[in-house]
Amino acid sequence: MHADSPCPVARSADLLGDRWALLVIRDAFDGITRFGDFQRSLGAARNILSDRLRRLVEAGLLVQQPAADGSAYQDYVLTAAGRDLFPLLVALRQWGERHRFAAGQAHSTLVERSTGSALAYMQPQDSAGHAIGAEQTVVRKL
């Protein structure tokens, strides 16, 4: 729909502005690879899940490969472009933690594997590496 837009947000939103696509990506980061496991995790109808997996493969975010265990299954695995969605997933998670849970309400937490510490709050940074707010920025249009 916005495939020709000069705005990178519009092109990303075209593909990723879909709750099922985002949750498939989340599960892929969690190590889920099989159709049946995505289905159990998401509770999505087969046709919806098939459609989203197909779109994400066509867009180059997931790739199908023979199962790691040598079985006849196909695994869905994140490509390098898919793995580059890690900042987006962290942004969704950190915004949700702040604004979609009551104070003290328990939620899953993304932690550093080696220490168990929660990640820092991720903020946009200027070219010198200092945190920068939206009001200090402007979009330079074409």
Place this chain on the structure above:
Amino acid sequence: MHADSPCPVARSADLLGDRWALLVIRDAFDGITRFGDFQRSLGAARNILSDRLRRLVEAGLLVQQPAADGSAYQDYVLTAAGRDLFPLLVALRQWGERHRFAAGQAHSTLVERSTGSALAYMQPQDSAGHAIGAEQTVVRKL
């Protein structure tokens, strides 16, 4: 749909996993406040745009307030929770720049207002402030 999920990504995706909602938020960061201006920018049908604006107001991301110019119009303005979506917008933008444009293809750019410099590439950071990749993290579920 996932309003009760213990996963912050799922709760965020429920609201933000929608291309029109994301583009309304993008335009609000760009300073658009009027229904007609959103409509011209997005090319969305009136009923779709009305629905998305209403959902975003109900969710507390936008607020309606009397027009700044004293006219009878209502302005739609980002709340503090809405402004906290800046990292998400930057993540969408930077992923799009990397993966949805051909090499050398022109796109709009988010720059620091005072210097005109492009923002740094935003990366998740560990508790000590060092860049961290997905493979060094794990989700601690409830």
